[in-house]
Amino acid sequence: MSRPAPQDVRTVVCAGAGVIGGGWVAYFLARGYRVVAWDPAPDGEQRLRHLVAAAWPALTELGLAEGASIDNLSFEPDLAKACAQADFVQESAPEDLELKRTLLADIDAATPEGVVISSSTSGYGMSEMQDKCTHPDRTVVGHPFNPPYLIPLVEVVGGASTSPDAVQWTADFFTLAGKSVIRMEREVPGFVANRLQEALWREALHMVENGEATVEEIDLSITDGPGLRWAFMGPMLTFHLAGGQGGMAHMLDHFGPSLLSPWTRLEAPELTQELRDAVVDGCEREAAGRTIDDLVAERDRGVIAILRATGRA
Incomplete structure (x- = not known):
């Protein structure tokens, strides 16, 4: 099995270019990678380029990597042709389990041998999503936080069929790409940060419902x-x-x-x-x-x- 070393990744394929996927595109471009994006929406490329342009001033203020340029972005309407170019794939489709299972299988079929396929899922475990893949050993969760081009954290965890090597490779790659990485040892629904956010969110809703605090008081209590x-x-x-x-x-x-x-x-x-x-x-x-x-x-x-x-x- 051939897999580029994390430091040798040059081309990142972003499959799904909505708010999260587009944020990933902007981030990888700012880190100096060549990015090939795919999205099935008729106006996908237009929306993506608008998002990247809007994010670029903030990324410029933070500091661009050597060679970073919006010109390193290309949009490929054919998923297989996009994935064929990948040194690494980041999937960011909507949170629909069957959609993700099918899409990851299609990506797996078109991506060069050994190349890691990461999913931006915010709640599904990779064990739930990888069962249609021919090579599930290389599928990993790489869960970001919105906007991915500014928030450092990525939670990395594999599924039942993911190889430990692929999980470690993904953690190493994101670290080299400038992210703050939590490498989880086991799958937990919602991962780490979302579970903590959800606990606070549920308690806040209880307090509003019961008249114990207003929305403004809840926000002020945290900020x-x-x-x-x-x-x-x-x-x-x-x-x-x-x-x-x-x-x-x-x-x-x-x-x-x-x-x-x-x-x-x-x-x-x-x-x-x-x-x-x-x-x-x-x-x-x-x-x-x-x-x-x-x-x-x-x-x-x-x-x-x-x-x-x-x-x-």
């Missing part, structure tokens, strides 16, 4: 509250600092009983010793030698920077 900290530390390190010098261990031991309080409509897991230790150990790994004082100073600098950048300080 002027924990969202300022989550932007650079996330919920785990944020709670690590809530324990003071004792860190996450003290936080869990002190506040753990509150998990039984009816603060949300979600059922909390039992705070077993194993779960406690896994969370504490994870925070220590993420801190990577930084003391609580180091992290507090880092957090404070970050909050000040965000407040100033958004005109709130």
